[in-house]
Amino acid sequence: MREEYKEKAMIRLRWLVLVLMGLVIFGAYYAYDAVSPIADFIMRDMNLSRAQYGLLFSFYYLPNFIMVLIGGILLDRIGIRRAGGIFVSLCTLGVLITAFFSGLSFPFMLLGRLIYGLGSESLIITQNKVLAKWFRGKELALAFGLNLMVARLGTFAALNSAARIQALSGSWKLAIWVSAIIMFFSLALFFIYSGIDRSRDKYFLQNAFLTAEDRFVFKEIFAFRPSFWYVSLLCLTFYSAIFPFTAFSTVFLQSKFGFSAIKGGFYTSLVITGTMFFTPIFGYLVDKIGRRATLMIIGSGLLIPIYLTLALTYFPPSVAMIALGLAFSLVPAALWPAIPIMVEEKRLGTAYGLMTLIQNVGLTVFNWLAGKITDLSGGDYKNTILMFAALGSIGFFFALLLKQAARQDGNRIELPTSQAQA
Numbered sequence: 001m002r003e004e005y006k007e008k009a010m011i012r013l014r015w016l017v018l019v020l021m022g023l024v025i026f027g028a029y030y031a032y033d034a035v036s037p038i039a040d041f042i043m044r045d046m047n048l049s050r051a052q053y054g055l056l057f058s059f060y061y062l063p064n065f066i067m068v069l070i071g072g073i074l075l076d077r078i079g080i081r082r083a084g085g086i087f088v089s090l091c092t093l094g095v096l097i098t099a100f101f102s103g104l105s106f107p108f109m110l111l112g113r114l115i116y117g118l119g120s121e122s123l124i125i126t127q128n129k130v131l132a133k134w135f136r137g138k139e140l141a142l143a144f145g146l147n148l149m150v151a152r153l154g155t156f157a158a159l160n161s162a163a164r165i166q167a168l169s170g171s172w173k174l175a176i177w178v179s180a181i182i183m184f185f186s187l188a189l190f191f192i193y194s195g196i197d198r199s200r201d202k203y204f205l206q207n208a209f210l211t212a213e214d215r216f217v218f219k220e221i222f223a224f225r226p227s228f229w230y231v232s233l234l235c236l237t238f239y240s241a242i243f244p245f246t247a248f249s250t251v252f253l254q255s256k257f258g259f260s261a262i263k264g265g266f267y268t269s270l271v272i273t274g275t276m277f278f279t280p281i282f283g284y285l286v287d288k289i290g291r292r293a294t295l296m297i298i299g300s301g302l303l304i305p306i307y308l309t310l311a312l313t314y315f316p317p318s319v320a321m322i323a324l325g326l327a328f329s330l331v332p333a334a335l336w337p338a339i340p341i342m343v344e345e346k347r348l349g350t351a352y353g354l355m356t357l358i359q360n361v362g363l364t365v366f367n368w369l370a371g372k373i374t375d376l377s378g379g380d381y382k383n384t385i386l387m388f389a390a391l392g393s394i395g396f397f398f399a400l401l402l403k404q405a406a407r408q409d410g411n412r413i414e415l416p417t418s419q420a421q422a
Helices: 002-033 039-046 050-065 067-078 080-100 106-134 140-169 172-206 218-223 226-257 261-289 292-312 317-342 345-376 382-408
Strands: none
Touching: 002 080, 002 106, 002 140, 002 172, 039 050, 039 172, 039 226, 050 067, 050 106, 050 226, 050 345, 067 080, 067 106, 067 345, 080 106, 080 172, 106 140, 106 317, 106 345, 140 172, 140 226, 140 261, 140 317, 226 261, 226 292, 226 317, 226 345, 226 382, 261 292, 261 317, 292 317, 292 382, 317 345, 345 382
């Protein structure tokens, strides 16, 4: 009876793990987005072009052409605790370097963003494997949805606080230092999680609930099914249509609609507000009814009218930004929990790493390209927003291909979580 109680207590710990990992990723997301609302101040104070400012995001993604795959393999090779500890430490070091050299040296700011990027994307992969480990066959999509909600709260907080910190203090550099402090707390929380995870593994090993896993072999990457590759390409186009837009959206709203930096940041945060409300709801829905490929088709298709409205009309942007938040909830709620259904656990870190590598190829290119197109257009964002609409169309096509491939694979990703991971 006592052992049964201990087992149930260990299983219930998954909700504490969810909170801790959500707060860890909160810090990583806050640090990423803290520069967006103060873009105008950074460019003016450091005499940067829009394309140069875009490098603050491109340098974040640049190392992840390779690092996310290495990070995923490390997760599968040396385990979540050791690999994750490396990643969160890199994040903290990178944000500290960026903060220290803010206003002093743009190349060193870029170096800080690069080191931060080395750790951050792999830390997100770590989070995905943590959730897949603790919530397998249970509330997997709901756990992903709740975790994304807390992560987006980090973005929401950054978009609504950075410009206010600058306005109150008169220093945009202080806003970046705040992100460094928050990232330091994320570092501490990860090591608290590591202690819990160590206790959990020790308990289940002692009670013969765990068995040794087969060692991952690199060549097994080539065994991934077509459905995995379609999801990865959808991930590339979808996120390339979202994150570069939010990086420039505050300045875009200032330029087209005459908003202040604070108001522009608030409207951009509506996208994130939508994800905070809708992602857990869609996650719960995915667990109950499945239909992951179908929901990805709907979510990616929504991007097309949203960006066409922003590019070609002066319709109040609040509706488009909320709708974008809806799409940004729908696709991730279905996309990320689909991978543990497609890929066996020993390959999971590598699969997420490879998927994130493909995603970051797009983000590195399109963050820079968004700034370049705007510069070539004389500061007009119309052609840039139309580029995002085109990416939405391509993503919609990959979602259709995924739906077709899912049928050939027995439609497992269309099943409820309890059946799909039975």
